[in-house]
Amino acid sequence: MQIIFPLIKAGSGSDVFTYNLVTGLKKTSITTNIKYLPLWSGYIPYLSRLFCDTSEYDLIHSNTWNGFAFKNNLPLVVTEYHLVNDPIFLPYKTSLQRLYHSYIFQCEKKSINVADSVISISNYTKNKIEEVFGYSDSILIYNGIDETIFKPFDVENQRVNSNNVVPSKNKILFFSGNAIIRKGGDLLPKIMNELGDKYSLLISGGLRKNTHLNAPNIISTRKLSLQELVETYNNADIFLFPTRLEGFGLSVAEAMACGKPVVTTNCSSMPELVVDGKGGYLCPMDDVKAFADAIRHLAEDENLRKKMGIFNRQRILDMFTIGRMTNEYIRLYRKLI
Template sequence: MWFPTIRTGSGSDVFTEQLVNGLNKQGVLAEISWLPHHAEYLPWLVHKPQKPDWANIVHINSWLHPKFLPDNIPIITNVHLCVQDKALLPYKSMAQKIYHQLWITPIERHNIKQANKVIAVSHYTAKQVISFFNINNVGVIYNGIDTEIFTPSQIPKAKRPFRILFAGNHSKRKGFDLLPEIMQQLGADFELYYTGNREDASYNLPKNMYALPRLNYPLEMAKAYQDADALLFPTRLEGFGLVVAEAMACGLPVVVANSSALPELVEHNLSGLLCKKDDVHSFVVNIKKLQSDKQLQLTLSRNSSARIQTQFNMNNMIENYIKIYKLLLNEKH
């Protein structure tokens, strides 16, 4: 299996590396040919990598420019987030709207049309792809979580204000703009640690919000989950919700928006708390509810880690992709 892949510094890189490592451990020969980030928008400046002679399937991200595709070989195209989703429009800049419409959409249309199999990372994403590109052959394979790294901590937490974690960029899509008001209403008994740059002048941050230093993935990220009391993730739209799944694997109770793919991960009051999207009051009420109810914290912690271990583990993902590979090779012959 050959993966010509643009390195973007995002969750799609993590997905590709974990899939390839998992395939190799299962005895399936797989290799990544990394392309620089500018191959996404300046493909004519990047040399086309040579397909290995042994490769009999090519596996790509839907954003890969067709220039980098080999001929006469089965193609699997992964869609991690459908940027054509109308629900995403309010959170795009004008530049993003133009870029997605005039550059990314034609590339994705070509790659989806050429693919022998299209795989989305959630049923929500699959539904958007089917609707926009007017196709039916979209399968769903959830991203897998490495539960040997993302695992509950056995170390008791020190007495302190209730510690909340936000992991993600500071975009409006991720709901970072809601965090200052949520934390202002929660007050001094709560503190929020977030990934990213404290010097973000776009927001007036209250004193109970603290920037974390740059975290090395995955070990330092796993420790950040383990050190927290809850994950707060008021995102407007996720193709899957990797941060939420990793936090759940660590037994961290999650308080997230009831939007896009997240209800596929989180069962309300069983493995997390779902809040009305964009509703600051809903997030505040649910976080206070969680903070005041130790039994609820324990229940959500146990259920969330068990849910990831049984339904969203790495082995499930690897085995499901191997089934697709075998199916395509059988069809080829």
């Protein structure tokens, strides 16, 4: 079986999803190839097929934004990563985003109509596909985390390498990803100002570029290597993620796999990952005080943080491993070929 993955490097979770799935498939007898497309083709999906020869493959696995462009006699699988036309996010869009997303709506609708299988990466996304597109047959396959890489350290009480910029007595929070409005990046300075100087927030550069946010207790790192990313998850006391819309939430799952409690938003797919009161706390969207209160509560109780971290690690092992995800896709591919 040979599968091709057309991919635009967007510097987002869709890239990580594709890398994770291809990594899992390569451990089996399945041959895979990621075909990188020009960045501009994201604005003209119709032309994507010109850069992707699928003649030597048995199946095409793309996303809903451009999947329709590759439809031919081969089976086509498309994955919905996060629904940009979700009504919940409409108030946070610029006029230009609204215009562009109305165009993307038409592209996604075409992909969903012609695909042999449509994949949702959370129940929330599955329900929203039905609400927005009227399509009720999408298949739920949760994203998977490589639990052999994202795992708790064996040695306790390690701290970040940048101890010279993080006061040793401070509680360390971590935000991983692109600090955009959709992920609540604009809320981070407000939350940290509410918390004060006994807390430090590390923000990774994500897959795009470092984001410097205006608060004295926020430290924006350079782009982290995979090893550094895992170390930073482990060195943090709490993972903070005040998102407004997630198809799944890869960084949340990575933090959970590293045995960390999570403070995130009670919206979209987050309740499918984080069990409120057991693996962390789910806060109302945009409620800065609720986020700060939840963080303070966790910061004051080391035993609770450890208990929640253990719970989260086991939840990943039970539900969100890369092996489970890969096996579910293999079963789907075999049905289609």
